[in-house]
Amino acid sequence: MAITLTRPEPALWLERYGDELYRFALGRVADRACAEELVQETLLSALQALASFRGESSERTWLFLILRRKIIDHYRHQARHPEVSLSQITPDDSTEADFFDPQDGHWRQRQYPAGWQSADGALEQQELHQTLRGCQDKLPAQHAAVFVLRFVEELTAEEICKELRLTTSNYWVIIHRAKLQLRRCLENHGLGRVA
Known part of the structure; x- marks a missing residue:
């Protein structure tokens, strides 16, 4: 029995998966703007890597894997380049x-x-x-x-x-x-x- 591969449809990604990708990102990062940025980066990366999509997973799964990688990259960048506001620096009374x-x-x-x-x-x-x-x-x-x-x-x-x-x-x-x-x-x- 032959497996029929469906071709990705980038024009429908935002409509089909946008809200779900956004909720996933928002549950993992600090603010809405950052979540939106991660979803945009995910869709752009997927578009750029479209030729490498082999259909071994669903289009949705593939997009979520890319988003997960973007979230990890986001935290890696934050850990290497921390931005600390003065309000975050508080004396610690306990040890x-x-x-x-x-x-x-x-x-x-x-x-x-x-x-x-x-x-x-x-x-x-x-x-x-x-x-x-x-x-x-x-x-x-x-x-x-x-x-x-x-x-x-x-x-x-x-x-x-x-x-x-x-x-x-x-x-x-x-x-x-x-x-x-x-x-x-x-x-x-x-x-x-x-x-």
Whole structure:
């Protein structure tokens, strides 16, 4: 039985996949303009690589693979060329020793992460998502890149180290610090420990 390959239809990409590509990008980057830019870059790259499309996957899957690569490139660039506003530079009152036992590296009992407060309603879920996004946006560029690649894109530590040219130990330090910063930020927004 012969497999019939369908030819890509670039003129219909935006209509067919534009909204879906945009939502995917917006869920992974800080703002709408950046998401729009990534979708535009994806469509342009796909158009330029049209001759190399072999039809081994669907047109949609191919476009999403290109977009995913663009998102990784975006975070790689951010990690290498961070832009830090003065509002992001805040003195840190607590140290890592406040959270972790220096002997075994585990959470101190009084600092152990507690369960989140109830977030049953859709509005509460939306507020939680917005707060988490806001906290994520406050991370230094490299921390944000590593966090998103690990916990949103679900890349392995090895893949992230390769993409961002990090050592394994540097990766783990960045993940550790990003989690601490996110935790502090969420606690500052009332999403911390339940009494």
